[in-house]
Amino acid sequence: AQKITQTQPGMFVQEKEAVTLDCTYDTSDPSYGLFWYKQPSSGEMIFLIYQGSYDQQNATEGRYSLNFQKARKSANLVISASQLGDSAMYFCAMREGQGNQFYFGTGTSLTVIP
Amino acid sequence: DAGVIQSPRHEVTEMGQEVTLRCKPISGHDYLFWYRQTMMRGLELLIYFNNNVPIDDSGMPEDRFSAKMPNASFSTLKIQPSEPRDSAVYFCASSLRDVIEAFFGQGTRLTVV
Numbered sequence: 067a068q069k070i071t072q073t074q075p076g077m078f079v080q081e082k083e084a085v086t087l088d089c090t091y092d093t094s095d096p097s098y099g100l101f102w103y104k105q106p107s108s109g110e111m112i113f114l115i116y117q118g119s120y121d122q123q124n125a126t127e128g129r130y131s132l133n134f135q136k137a138r139k140s141a142n143l144v145i146s147a148s149q150l151g152d153s154a155m156y157f158c159a160m161r162e163g164q165g166n167q168f169y170f171g172t173g174t175s176l177t178v179i180p
Numbered sequence: 181d182a183g184v185i186q187s188p189r190h191e192v193t194e195m196g197q198e199v200t201l202r203c204k205p206i207s208g209h210d211y212l213f214w215y216r217q218t219m220m221r222g223l224e225l226l227i228y229f230n231n232n233v234p235i236d237d238s239g240m241p242e243d244r245f246s247a248k249m250p251n252a253s254f255s256t257l258k259i260q261p262s263e264p265r266d267s268a269v270y271f272c273a274s275s276l277r278d279v280i281e282a283f284f285g286q287g288t289r290l291t292v293v
Contacts, residue, residue, distance in 0.1 A: 101281050111271060111284035157223065161282075166211060167236060168273075168282055170223040 068092065070158050072171035079148045080179050086133070087143040087174045089158030097163030100141040102132065105155040105173070114156075117141060148178045186272050186285035193292055198260040201288045204253055205274030213282060214247055214257050215271040223271075229255065262292045 071090045079085035091100065102114045117125045117132045125132045133142040141160075145152055158171040185204040193199050205212050213228040227237040232249045240247070244263070249255040259266055269289050273282040 099280065103284075109269060109289075110286050111273075113281045113283060116281050161280075166230070167225055167228055168213065169225075172222050 068171075069169035070160055070171035072158055072174050074174045075172075076175045076177070078177050078179055079145075079152075081150060082147055084144060084146045085148055085176065087145070087156050087158075087176065089141045089143065089171060091139050091141060091158075091160045091169075093139075093160065093162055095162040095164050099161045100132065100134065101159040101161070101168075102130070102141075102143045103157045103159060103170075104152075105157065106151075107154070111157075115143070145176075150178050150180060152176060153178045184272055184274050184283055184285035186270075186288050188288060189286060191288060191290045193262055193290070195263055195292055196261045197292075198258065199262045199266075199290060199292075201257040201270050201272075201290070203255045203257070203272030203285060205255070205272070206276075206283060207253065209274035209276050209283075210252075211275045211277070211282070212249060212255050213271075213273040213275075214255070215273065217269045217271060217287075218267075226257070259290075262290075264292045267291050 069092055098119045100117045104112045104114050115125050115127045115130045115132050117134045124134050129146045131144045155173045155175050157173045160169045187202045210231050214226040216224045226239045227247045229249045247257045269287045271284050271287045273284045275282040
């Protein structure tokens with residue numbers, strides 16, 4: 067089974083609107099972390115936001131928030147007030163307490179339309 | 181801190197040649213990861229180290245690939261001999277401890293002709 071599933075290969079959003087990028091995960095480890103990374107066309111991988119499995123509240127970082135629904139094993143990224151510079155690939159990732167390797171999804175390509 | 185530093189940024193080599201990619205992790209980080217990214221296969225974990233010790237190399241595609249971490253501030257990924265299908269972007273990433281985010285280097289774009 068896939069550890070991380072991103073079902074949206076591509077998304078479009080109007081500038082200044084909010085957008086949600088979906089991510090579901092699969093683990094039996096009670097201790098894990100969930101991450102989102104942004105990869106612009108220049109190629110670097112930029113860490114955006116982190117959610118720990120024991121965190122009670124959803125993580126927020128500026129315009130980014132992580133909608134963590136533990137029972138549903140989902141960790142959707144919400145970007146508020148989209149900007150043109152948000153156009154990029156977005157990767158969801160998970161790191162289990164046991165093993166410690168990172169599992170990445172296949173990514174979602176976000177295009178912000180002016 | 182300067183972040184994770186990879187060199188070279190770009191490498192073009194002929195099939196059959198040896199290629200060495202280098203990585204300097206963030207100081208104090210005790211985990212180091214090597215990833216390969218291609219359009220077809222996405223991001224693949226090749227190998228990762230904890231405290232300079234290789235923990236899982238099951239992602240290394242074949243014996244042509246080898247990785248070392250002689251000390252806490254340096255790691256290499258070597259391909260010998262290189263083949264055109266090795267063309268990809270190779271990322272190095274490091275993290276401070278388990279279950280915390282990893283920070284990526286800028287990547288090395290390898291082209292084998």
